[in-house]
Amino acid sequence: MRKEFIILIPAYQPKESFIDLIHSIENENVDHIIVVDDGSGEEYKNIFDSLKKNITLLVHSINRGKGAALKTGFQYISSHYSSYVVVTMDCDGQHKIKDAKKLYDYNLNHEDEFVLGSRKLDCNVPLRSKLGNGITRKIFSFVTRVKVYDTQTGLRSFSNELMSLMLNIDGSRFEYEINVLLECTKRNILIHEIWIETIYYNNNSESHFHAFKDSYRIYKQIITYALKKRT
DSSP states (O other), X not given: OOOEEEEEEEESSOOTHHHHHHHHHHTSOOSEEEEEEESOOGGGHHHHHTTTTTSEEEEESSOOOHHHHHHXXXXXXXXXXXXXXXXXXXXXXXXXXXXXXXXXXXHHTOTTOEEEEEEOOOTTSOHHHHHHHHHHHHHHHHHHSOOOSOTTOSOEEEEGGGHHHHHTSOOSSTHHHHHHHXXXXXXXXXXXXXXXXXXXXXXGTTOOOOHHHHHHHHHHHHHHHHHHHHO
């Protein structure tokens, strides 16, 4: 049976290119586009207003973090739909709808798996991103004994069978995404990776990831997971 194809995008202070991303999604066979404005502020209201006819817009009055924005979207989806695959995308143009469709198509036949759109982190990737992902990959693999190449990708998908789990995982900022992977390994949920196009604009300058603060939050979660395994 076909499941609804839902795109969920957490957005914080998006650039004008975000409008082009939404239009590219509209041109494909997507059932619902849900955007969470994570407290972007009045300066960005015109961008979201220009898209209101084409999306379901959920708004945080203040910035609460990517994890909180994702869970706001998940709660809305859980309350309004019953059979679906939700694909999360970032708002900065790093993900293409053609790759999101790959995840959706795979998840239709693998409902109990969590799917990642993984980037090949080659010489064209900004050094900061390559190093950060490489270190996280090694630590994650060492702690969990599960190999995940791209632990930091925001292009992810799962079907309604996993929604309850996603809503109850801790984390309100970027650490939420690593907690999802840790919880999947803990519960023996298969994490499947699909190669996607690697895109970085302006040396990834549009990212809201803070190298020190957010890396600290991520590694803290992995270390906490490792300590719990030993006790």
